[in-house]
Amino acid sequence: MFNAVSKSPWVVHFNCNSCNGCDIEFLACLTPHYDVERFGILHIGNPKHADVLVVTGSVNNRNARVLQNVYNQIPDPKVVVAMGVCTSSGGVFAGCYNILGGVDIVIPVDVFVPGCPPRPEAMIDGIVKAVGILERKRKGEVFPTAPKPTHTFKPSEEQSAEKTVIKEEKTV
Amino acid sequence: MAKNTIIPFGPQHPVLPEPIQLRLVLDEERVVSAIPVVGYVHRGLEKLAEQKDFLQDTFLIERICGICSFIHSLTYSMGIESMMGLTPPPRAQYLRVIWSELHRMHSHLLAVGLLADAFGFENLFMQLWRTREHIMDAMEATTGARVMLGTCCPGGVRKDIDPELLKFILTTLVTVEKEMDEQMPVLLNDYSVKQRLCGVGILDKQTAYERGAVGPTARASGIAMDLRTHGYAAYGELGVEPMVETDGDCYARTKVRVRELYQSMNIVRKAIGQIPAGPINVPFKTKPDGEVVMRAEQPRGEVLYYLKGNGTDMLERLRVRTPTFANIPPVLAMLAGCELADVGVIVISIDPCISCTER
Numbered sequence A: 001m002f003n004a005v006s007k008s009p010w011v012v013h014f015n016c017n018s019c020n021g022c023d024i025e026f027l028a029c030l031t032p033h034y035d036v037e038r039f040g041i042l043h044i045g046n047p048k049h050a051d052v053l054v055v056t057g058s059v060n061n062r063n064a065r066v067l068q069n070v071y072n073q074i075p076d077p078k079v080v081v082a083m084g085v086c087t088s089s090g091g092v093f094a095g096c097y098n099i100l101g102g103v104d105i106v107i108p109v110d111v112f113v114p115g116c117p118p119r120p121e122a123m124i125d126g127i128v129k130a131v132g133i134l135e136r137k138r139k140g141e142v143f144p145t146a147p148k149p150t151h152t153f154k155p156s157e158e159q160s161a162e163k164t165v166i167k168e169e170k171t172v
Numbered sequence B: 001m002a003k004n005t006i007i008p009f010g011p012q013h014p015v016l017p018e019p020i021q022l023r024l025v026l027d028e029e030r031v032v033s034a035i036p037v038v039g040y041v042h043r044g045l046e047k048l049a050e051q052k053d054f055l056q057d058t059f060l061i062e063r064i065c066g067i068c069s070f071i072h073s074l075t076y077s078m079g080i081e082s083m084m085g086l087t088p089p090p091r092a093q094y095l096r097v098i099w100s101e102l103h104r105m106h107s108h109l110l111a112v113g114l115l116a117d118a119f120g121f122e123n124l125f126m127q128l129w130r131t132r133e134h135i136m137d138a139m140e141a142t143t144g145a146r147v148m149l150g151t152c153c154p155g156g157v158r159k160d161i162d163p164e165l166l167k168f169i170l171t172t173l174v175t176v177e178k179e180m181d182e183q184m185p186v187l188l189n190d191y192s193v194k195q196r197l198c199g200v201g202i203l204d205k206q207t208a209y210e211r212g213a214v215g216p217t218a219r220a221s222g223i224a225m226d227l228r229t230h231g232y233a234a235y236g237e238l239g240v241e242p243m244v245e246t247d248g249d250c251y252a253r254t255k256v257r258v259r260e261l262y263q264s265m266n267i268v269r270k271a272i273g274q275i276p277a278g279p280i281n282v283p284f285k286t287k288p289d290g291e292v293v294m295r296a297e298q299p300r301g302e303v304l305y306y307l308k309g310n311g312t313d314m315l316e317r318l319r320v321r322t323p324t325f326a327n328i329p330p331v332l333a334m335l336a337g338c339e340l341a342d343v344g345v346i347v348i349s350i351d352p353c354i355s356c357t358e359r
């Protein structure tokens, strides 16, 4: 029975604070052109049935609690895929007064997919990697959370933008 | 009398791609009223825009909403241009129309697809989104990006479309039209689809006026309001007629979108047919100064920008009134008195874009 989890993981999607760009690209992954269903991945609405949480956008004061709730409702083992640069640092919105930061300050993230928005191919890659992690978690392996994509951008350095180095790396 | 129950709808809900909460006050299965709870996607973008210079803002503005990103940057650029007294060259105006209409088509297909998903017709959702991918391909071929085009800027556009790619857009439209001709009869004439849509969520003309509905929501209630008829960009030379239906229910709103899809295709064809040659942007050295209000027609309705400059790089104030913000009062009127099972369909039928609304 447990084999079904990694052979057919169910995905719940939560839009945290995103601009919709990542969301529509993620939905596009589900539809026939990209079709993640060929990996057995099914999109569902109820976190209690899900194995994978796909989250887009950054965290603000209001939705941090909602995100935590959605995460807590997913039964173990579970993996979290964070789509877009917003999820790692706030992305283009870093420095807004209502942005607390990336989703990793609220929940542990297994895979970061960089891009603004990431291409659907990158998203599929991220989900497939997450499914691999899910399989290993199911076998009882303890998995460290993904290192955050490194970036040296701080809102206060905004004026010296030419010094800013943004280096995103895909993590397993 | 039984006490009213309050059911939270959202913020995480299967039919909602975005978080908004509606507290539904129920009497048995009937909705008495709905109370919206917003703020889940509020980022504070307007404040951030004041801290970046007005050229950087063009790309920030696109991230207000990923679905109608180009039209946001277009409206913003038109506002800056009118403050600085610039007139973009005619070719840029036509290119703006082409990208705007491609955006409108992908947005309408997305909206109708999500509606199909909301009433449980998943197959149709998949088919419509497959058709939408052709348009995404056309956008990617012309700009290099699928969602955030980043081509519009004050003074014109940043990229030209060469004749071969214009031809590619035309062949794409042929495919899209062929597929739509197969899908749209299912969407509009299917018995079970009509059962879910006809007579559901009625918004009469008077209420639509009073509550300030915009876009397809207003047009489906018989208000002939389409800002493209004012002729911004090159729309004046292309002749746009508002698509009006009179029933004001979910079916009418869907029908308006379907008719606009065909209309957009014709506009793109016409624009490609008569696009003039020439430069694509005008250089400028001035800084925005003064105040301006700029409006444009987005897929969801009228967007309004208020810009205030003070002759420096930074804008003093940027304010956006987005179409979904205007459409929330009408949707609350539609929800009063409907069945609980219809709430999802009604909310999706106005094509809500919460991240626009809250920015």
Ligand code: SF4
Residues within 6 Å of the ligand: A017, A018, A019, A020, A021, A022, A023, A056, A057, A083, A084, A085, A086, A087, A091, A092, A115, A116, A117, A118, B063, B066
């Ligand atoms: S990463 Fe970019 S596209 Fe994705 S939610 Fe953030 S701003 Fe939007």
